[in-house]
Amino acid sequence: MLEIIEKNRCFKGFQEVYSHLSKSNKCNMKFALYTPDTNEKIPILFFLSGITCDEQNFIQKSGFQKFASDKKIALIIPDTSPRGENIKNSEDYKLGKGAGFYLNAITDEWKQHYNMYDYIADELPTIIENNFNFDTNRIGIFGHSMGGGGAIQIALKNEKIFKSISALSPICSLFQSDFSAMAIKEYLNSNSEIISKYDPISLIKNSVVRKDIIKIDVGLNDEYLKDLYISEFEQECIKHDQKIDISKHKGYGHNYYFVQTFIEDHIEFHYKNLRNKI
């Protein structure tokens, strides 16, 4: 049962926000949805946001709506983690609400609600199929920072669902990044075998690869660059025949000023990839 809680005209379409009871996370979740005006069955892109974000940051700050409106492509922007008073949280912004890390927790403390992997890879595609008229044979996925890494790991394992993949400033290593240190300990009990299944670099090392190209953009003035492990990810992709196109941009940081600068390129990339899929 979806409840619409925001609806605003934006370019030639509507920016909406929905609330619903999530079966994966056993709490109410929100997601944002941008739908361009059209009678056609159009493709839809998942955008996964970074740590501290909810469903609002990207829809307010990225300026994507102009390009989604022009290209007639819908976007769904889920929250990054379960929410609500009864949901376990942490003082550390890299854990708990705002830092779900797009994985299924295995520890007793977190496993009841922190199942963002199932939510993105299974529950949301089903919700889209059952409630809207988008072309679910043409779903793409991308994201920023924690969400960039999340988009990559989910896309690597779910090529049949997500037909196109890109990322902005993605966290490519759960094992090594300071951002994910608390998450892999707390959510996954530091279990290497399970971490590997959510870690972009490990997945590529284990030859979990896609046929299509992964597009990545990153700023060279990104204050977190060394914690993203993008070059290491690139090297593994080359070794394991995963096609990859990484653009490194002089002067740009990790923030939404960077995201808004390159968002048009990403919408265009997915538009072209999804145009001829069936």
Place this chain on the structure above:
Amino acid sequence: MLEIIEKNRCFKGFQEVYSHLSKSNKCNMKFALYTPDTNEKIPILFFLSGITCDEQNFIQKSGFQKFASDKKIALIIPDTSPRGENIKNSEDYKLGKGAGFYLNAITDEWKQHYNMYDYIADELPTIIENNFNFDTNRIGIFGHSMGGGGAIQIALKNEKIFKSISALSPICSLFQSDFSAMAIKEYLNSNSEIISKYDPISLIKNSVVRKDIIKIDVGLNDEYLKDLYISEFEQECIKHDQKIDISKHKGYGHNYYFVQTFIEDHIEFHYKNLRNKI
């Protein structure tokens, strides 16, 4: 003495924020500045924000940078009111910090710090002249909501400084709008003669008009439409030979989803107006 407190690469330019001691408001003020890459002496646009905003809202949510970068036009985005611990405030969001209303207060309680008219019309143009290399013969001004009304009243009285004027969803009546009811009472002691000098409709009635056209956009789904008095302003403009071009857009609200949809048109409008000024 300007202190730079933020600097981020955004499109082909930099989005910066400065702090300085304001002589008009006798406190530290912040303004945002977007400067496209160029060696030329380019025009600059003032953008005045609405109630509750500071210098951040517009630079994060409007997506203007793409168009300012393309057109090589700088933008300065001042705060809407004085700030700081020692500055008088109000429980009411329509008064005090976040609601300076671009006027000079006359009451003892407010007059020391609330002098946003002087700040915009005099202090900031001087700061630009003394600290940057923009073409101060080509300054335009626009704004949203309270800032749209502020831009109009300032532009009507300062045609020699501001060579181009537009507004998004402007509050056109200080006398009648619920938004300004507290402000005119508290800042201006309900003095009609003084209110008239800051009230767009009254200025036009008193034949304080410009030679150029005022461009206005507003959404017909704007939840505050009846409090903006745009049609009344239009009628007075027609009566008093002030050229005006009002576009009313079906379905759009008062928010930044509306602003981002039409921001390109406004940048383009000022670009064309300022292109040939000397």
